[in-house]
Structure formats: C-alpha cells, structure tokens
Amino acid sequence: MSAEKAPDTYGITAPYGDELNDDVTRWDRAGEFPHDKWKPLQRSGLFTLPFAPEYGGAGRTLTETMAALEGLGHTSRDAGLNFSASTQIVSVGIPLQAFGSEDLRGRYLPRVTSGEVITAHAITEPGHGSDVMNIRTTAVRDGDEYVLNGGKMFITNAPVAGLFLLYVRTGKPGAFGLSTFLAERDTPGLTVGEPLETMGLRTSPISEVTLEDVRLPVGNRLGSEGAGFLIMDYVMKREVLFSFAVNLGEMTHRLKRVVEHATTRQQFGSAIGKNQAVAHKIADMRIAVETARKWLYDTGLKVEQGKDASLDVAATKIVVSEANQLTAQHAIQIFGARGYLTDTGIERELRNATAGSIYSGTNEIQRNCIAALMGL
Incomplete structure (x- = not known):
C-alpha cells in the first residue's frame, strides 16, 4: 500500500506542520525533548490509529498506520520527535493490546492512545544490545510478585516516559527464558538516568534505566512467563x-x-x-x-x-x-x-x-x- 491509497491517514499530521517545525534547529542544538510539540501529535490522532475503539483507538490497520507515519516524516523536520512518536505507538501500546490482560489494557491503553502518558520499552543492556537471548536483568517470583534487578541502556523516551515495558530474564538463557512486565515510572526501585548526549535524533531522549529490587505484581506481566x-x-x-x-x-x-x-x-x-x-x-x-x-x-x-x-x-x-x-x-x-x-x-x-x-x-x-x- 502506498501513501496515495491511504490519504485519510497519510495526511493527519499535515495541518500541524507549522507547530511541529517551529525552531527545529534550536531544539536540535539544545538536545531537549520538545514537550509542546507532543500536543499537536495528540490532537492529530496519530497515537490512536492501530488500537481498538474501546480503548480510544481508531481501529486502523498496520499499513494505514505506516502511511500516517510516512506522512509525519514528510511533514515534520524534527526527526527526533518523529522517532519518539513512533516509539510511543509500538513500545507499549502494541504489545499491551496483543498480549496484555483485560485489566492492564483497560488501565493503560486509553492513556497510551491519547498520548497522556509517554511510553518506552527497555530491552538493550550495557553488555547486551542485539544479543537479546542473553539479557541479564532478572525477575524472580516471590509469591504474588516478581522482584526485578538489573540495568538497561540506550532506552528511547526513557527520560520523559511514564510507563515502561521491561524485558527481563525469568528462566534459563534462550528464547523461552524471557518475560515482559509493565512498570510505571514512580515504581520504587526504578531509576531513570540522565539523558545521554547523542549525535542525531537529539530531541528523542535516551538514558539508562536501573532496577533495584523492583517489586511488580504478577498481574503486570504480559502474556505467560517465558513469552518475552x-x-x-x-x-x-x-x-x-x-x-x-x-x-x-x-x-x-x-x-x-x-x-x-x-x-x-x-x-x-x-x-x-x-x-x-x-x-x-x-x-x-x-x-x-x-x-x-x-x-x-x-x-x-x-x-x-x-x-x-x-x-x-x-x-x-x-x-x-x-x-x-x-x-x-x-x-x-x-x-x-x-x-x-x-x-x-x-x-x-x-x-x-x-x-x-x-x-x-x-x-x-x-x-x-x-x-x-x-x-x-
């Protein structure tokens, strides 16, 4: 599907071009996330596209959502903001809708689709980037909770995120030893580091995320244990x-x-x-x-x-x-x-x-x- 075949999604951010492109050079030099520019993206409905209507979504297809994001790239010269917007859709909302419990979807998806809460997923670690099979951050079952310990690195949106999807080890190394958990920013033991200086995409902030005896209820797990x-x-x-x-x-x-x-x-x-x-x-x-x-x-x-x-x-x-x-x-x-x-x-x-x-x-x-x- 090309953008021309999905004009209703391709152009949804076009009316907000002036706001999105305001002072792009200054923001890039500052290396700061432009919070005010998040608002026109919220108003455009971009964050609602691939999600079900019962959670505030627009119920559009994957390729229709791609067309909208292509349109964003054509409209906005702030590539960092564009990258953060794409991360917003895919990092938590997509897996939450597909694998989360009804309770988790009801609690969090409306806040994701509205853009009220910015999201991030934490996969990469200081010693493990593409080597995801050997993730070392652990989650150990303790009754009705899991206790998480470890560290994540280069996490997009982390400095401004309010909700994280954490990829951690619950079993032996390998494909079936990983699990995923939702955690809010203010969860005790979850610490977000200072933004890291980057060469490009400078308005899309990244940082470390540290987990020290973070306790999360079993209900915050997406899917079954080992489905990570x-x-x-x-x-x-x-x-x-x-x-x-x-x-x-x-x-x-x-x-x-x-x-x-x-x-x-x-x-x-x-x-x-x-x-x-x-x-x-x-x-x-x-x-x-x-x-x-x-x-x-x-x-x-x-x-x-x-x-x-x-x-x-x-x-x-x-x-x-x-x-x-x-x-x-x-x-x-x-x-x-x-x-x-x-x-x-x-x-x-x-x-x-x-x-x-x-x-x-x-x-x-x-x-x-x-x-x-x-x-x-």
Missing part, C-alpha cells in the same frame, strides 16, 4: 515498519527539496540539475526512495496478513536505513556549502539517518539473520 521473546519478535517487526515508514516520508521530502534546488540553482549558465553528475545522484535518490517504499509496504502487507515475514523485515530494515543515509549524503553534496551549514537542516538529516543502521538490531545482525534464514 515471542512478544519481542512481534514488537520488533512493527518497530521496523513504523520507524522506517517515518524515514520514507523524510526521504521523500528530502528528494523534493533536492529537485527544487537542482532546477533553480544556476552555475555556468544553466541549472545544476543539467549536469549529468548531479542528475545521476538525484536519479539514485529516486531509486532508493521507491525501493524503500516497495520493501516497506510489501513487507507491511505480509505482516498484516499474518504471513512469515522475518526475512522481509530484516531486508526492509537494511534497505530503508541505508537508503536514508545515501540520500542524506547525496543531498549534502548537491547543496554544496549550503548543505554543510547547520541552518539549512541538511547536515542534521545525515546525523539523524546514521542511527538507522544501529537501532532495532544493527544492519550487521540483520544480514546475519537473513543468511541464517537462507540456511547459511
């Missing part, structure tokens, strides 16, 4: 599709801006786009954007239909993240010295794009997964 890896796999497929749909929108806007510059910027008596070297870079950008679009929506449709899409998701993540980096590099080169200036925003887009080959499982890990699925 199943839940993580379900979530990560959607995290890739949602966050990189945003990147597709950002790339589309970037391409439009480059074409406009190449047709109006004059050198040696003609538009620079008439120079074959420049034109070829723009052609490569268009190929990258359309290839990313095809992989995203074809894979999204497979996931939506319940088909096996493990290889497709890994390939999509690689294709889109590397297309984002390539198009950002080409944009800087085509804009020349202006692209190198911070005020034009082009250099910021390259800094933001760099993160895409790292988060949601590094591209090296994704290639390993593809090779393994091919029997290598």
Whole structure:
C-alpha cells in the first residue's frame, strides 16, 4: 500500500506542520525533548490509529498506520520527535493490546492512545544490545510478585516516559527464558538516568534505566512467563515498519527539496540539475526512495496478513536505513556549502539517518539473520 491509497491517514499530521517545525534547529542544538510539540501529535490522532475503539483507538490497520507515519516524516523536520512518536505507538501500546490482560489494557491503553502518558520499552543492556537471548536483568517470583534487578541502556523516551515495558530474564538463557512486565515510572526501585548526549535524533531522549529490587505484581506481566521473546519478535517487526515508514516520508521530502534546488540553482549558465553528475545522484535518490517504499509496504502487507515475514523485515530494515543515509549524503553534496551549514537542516538529516543502521538490531545482525534464514 502506498501513501496515495491511504490519504485519510497519510495526511493527519499535515495541518500541524507549522507547530511541529517551529525552531527545529534550536531544539536540535539544545538536545531537549520538545514537550509542546507532543500536543499537536495528540490532537492529530496519530497515537490512536492501530488500537481498538474501546480503548480510544481508531481501529486502523498496520499499513494505514505506516502511511500516517510516512506522512509525519514528510511533514515534520524534527526527526527526533518523529522517532519518539513512533516509539510511543509500538513500545507499549502494541504489545499491551496483543498480549496484555483485560485489566492492564483497560488501565493503560486509553492513556497510551491519547498520548497522556509517554511510553518506552527497555530491552538493550550495557553488555547486551542485539544479543537479546542473553539479557541479564532478572525477575524472580516471590509469591504474588516478581522482584526485578538489573540495568538497561540506550532506552528511547526513557527520560520523559511514564510507563515502561521491561524485558527481563525469568528462566534459563534462550528464547523461552524471557518475560515482559509493565512498570510505571514512580515504581520504587526504578531509576531513570540522565539523558545521554547523542549525535542525531537529539530531541528523542535516551538514558539508562536501573532496577533495584523492583517489586511488580504478577498481574503486570504480559502474556505467560517465558513469552518475552515471542512478544519481542512481534514488537520488533512493527518497530521496523513504523520507524522506517517515518524515514520514507523524510526521504521523500528530502528528494523534493533536492529537485527544487537542482532546477533553480544556476552555475555556468544553466541549472545544476543539467549536469549529468548531479542528475545521476538525484536519479539514485529516486531509486532508493521507491525501493524503500516497495520493501516497506510489501513487507507491511505480509505482516498484516499474518504471513512469515522475518526475512522481509530484516531486508526492509537494511534497505530503508541505508537508503536514508545515501540520500542524506547525496543531498549534502548537491547543496554544496549550503548543505554543510547547520541552518539549512541538511547536515542534521545525515546525523539523524546514521542511527538507522544501529537501532532495532544493527544492519550487521540483520544480514546475519537473513543468511541464517537462507540456511547459511
């Protein structure tokens, strides 16, 4: 599905463009989360899309939600805010709706879909990034509670989040030893560290999360004990599709801006786009954007239909993240010295794009997964 086939979701954030794009450079330099910009996202209804109406949701499909996030990427130049918004939808709300008890869904989903509470999921640890099978944070059963101890690292939205989904070990190393728990920010023993300084996506705050004898009721567990890896796999497929749909929108806007510059910027008596070297870079950008679009929506449709899409998701993540980096590099080169200036925003887009080959499982890990699925 392309954005053109879902215009009612694609354009829901467009009316709020002026608010979302206010002082983007200043916010990026400050490296702070722009709380006031969260409000127009709430008003747009973005956070409601993939959730059931009984919880304040709009009941839209996965690919319709992707189209809305693509539209956000096209509208908003604040890639950090865009990333935090995507994380808001997928980190807690998606697994809570699919695996949470009716009590948990009733208590928390309306607050997630309204954007009243910002959410985060805590997977990565100081010694374990993509190596999720060996997560060391533990949850030990003690009567009607679990006691959690350990630490998480590089957690998106953590400095501003009020609700966390914690991935912890309840059994032996391996796929069936992980479980997930919901925890509110003010839970005794849960400590959120100071925001970490980052190269890009600077308005999307990240930090450490420490758990020291955190007691959570059994009822805060999502799914059965040992279902954590199943839940993580379900979530990560959607995290890739949602966050990189945003990147597709950002790339589309970037391409439009480059074409406009190449047709109006004059050198040696003609538009620079008439120079074959420049034109070829723009052609490569268009190929990258359309290839990313095809992989995203074809894979999204497979996931939506319940088909096996493990290889497709890994390939999509690689294709889109590397297309984002390539198009950002080409944009800087085509804009020349202006692209190198911070005020034009082009250099910021390259800094933001760099993160895409790292988060949601590094591209090296994704290639390993593809090779393994091919029997290598």
